[in-house]
Amino acid sequence: MEKLRVPDNEEAYCRYPEQSIYEFTPLPYNLIPSASQEDVRDPPDFIASAVRKAKDTKVNPLCTWLGEPPIYVNTGLMLPGQAYKDIELKGYVAPPPLGELLGCDLTILEQINPNGNHAMFRVRVGSEERLLKTFLDDSDYDDDDDETESTMDQFLAERDAYAHLIHYGACDAGVVPRCYGWLRLSKEVTDFVAGHSSYRCWGPFIRRQPLGILLEYFPDTSCVSFNNITFALAQTAMKAMCRIHQAYVLHGDLASRNCLLLPSGRIVWVDFDHSSNPSSKKPVKRLELWLEIAQAWGLFYGCLVSDLSINQRNLTLINTFGSQLPDMRIGYQSRSY
Ligand SMILES: Nc1ncnc2c1ncn2[C@@H]1O[C@H](COP(=O)(O)OP(=O)(O)O)[C@@H](O)[C@H]1O
Ligand SMILES: [Mg+2]
Incomplete structure (x- = not known):
């Protein structure tokens, strides 16, 4: 060795x-x-x-x-x-790109990370509980600083990672959550997120519809x-x-x-x-x-x-x-x- x-x-x-x-x-x-x-x-x-x-x-x-x-x-x-x-x-x-979920009807049950970087929610979709990780689309917010990673960059990184993790079998292997796709948040969900605890500051920045990634939710981790x-x-x-x-x-x-x-x-x-x-x-x-x-x-x-x-x-x-x-x-x- x-x-x-x-x-x-x-x-x-x-x-x-x-x-x-x-x-x-x-x-x-x-x-x-x-x-x-x-x-x-x-x-x-x-x-x-x-x-x-x-x-x-x-x-x-x-x-x-x-x-x-x-x-x-x-x-x-x-x-x-x-x-x-x-x-x-x-x-x-x-790999093929991660699919967009159109017309996804979800109900927010609980915010799971009041102090995190991205608002994350336990949500119900049909009869299943899922995790919704949300991202503000700040791609038209120009702060003259090319070095800083925008929230939009982070969304793209996470979305594209899951396209790879699905395609190459890492989700099936159970080493990462399953991913069900990405979505544009509905007006109701956007208002909820924008008004929620540390995410109030979202309000003025919402020029475009925020985005989300829907993941397998694990309780009691x-x-x-x-x-x-x-x-x-x-x-x-x-x-x-x-x-x-x-x-x-x-x-x-x-x-x-x-x-x-x-x-x-x-x-x-x-x-x-x-x-x-x-x-x-x-x-x-x-x-x-x-x-x-x-x-x-x-x-x-x-x-x-x-x-x-x-x-x-x-x-x-x-x-x-x-x-x-x-x-x-x-x-x-x-x-x-
Ligand atoms: N699929 C999941 N099921 C249950 N809890 C999760 C899941 N994904 C993340 N979490 C919880 O949410 C926290 C924040 O998630 P993470 O994706 O790391 O967001 P951030 O980019 O804000 O750090 C994690 O540390 C974990 O406690
Ligand atoms: Mg983290």
Whole structure:
């Protein structure tokens, strides 16, 4: 087993994402960190000093506890002016566009994210409950800043991601919600959204009809965090991210808040409004997919060590858990959550 260096190891480099790295033989070194330390029982004073260190340095001192990351991505090659030429994603064909839902009769039941970036609602369509993620169409709002991503860009990114995720089977594989299409919001729904809590500011900006994406709704989810992470869940989430990459979609907002844990133990990734694909304005590159999967490993196993916020739970209790990942091991919560 060897650490993978990409794109230097060209043979391996060309195989992902068409082949999941979990199907590589041999498996990349430390892709699945050894769980041999699962039985670790830290004395309370060890935990207390690790927490103190995390507080001082803003880094969990146990972030390397599970060893070296399996993948090294030479990101220097992505800088402008580098002679590096990306290797084409040859198996890619653009999928059919996501369908528009015409005359969709929906009833809003509940807003699920009062403080989120986009108003999201649990809605009823026929006899089914769905999730409606809404987007303001601000495409005619010119703020002279080409760099800022507009809400309309985010809508297009999410819509096109689902076209890929459906076409390449990621929805059927259950690693992302099913998507039923996109829609222009009716006047009633628009008025409701515009008048709702933090979305009052929509009013003056509604020059065009707002848009929505209709998704499968999962009740009782929680985000993956150091409160619930296990080795098994980390591996499931990593494999799910590989599956998304096999749809040629770069998630673009890798964070555990976008990684939902269902009561059944299933993992579902959401939030594709920062995603890209090979047909995007800025087409996704193979190296970026490698980088994202390497970052996912860091998120789960190096565990999220850039910010400081010590969880208030009883550390002794945490310490009796069987399988702990670094943040969970000392009760340290980092920004990526
Ligand atoms: N399909 C879903 N079913 C249930 N809850 C969801 C679903 N999709 C998203 N959520 C919840 O809504 C939150 C915000 O969704 P997300 O797509 O990440 O929006 P934003 O772009 O505003 O971050 C998620 O963190 C999750 O808690
Ligand atoms: Mg999100």
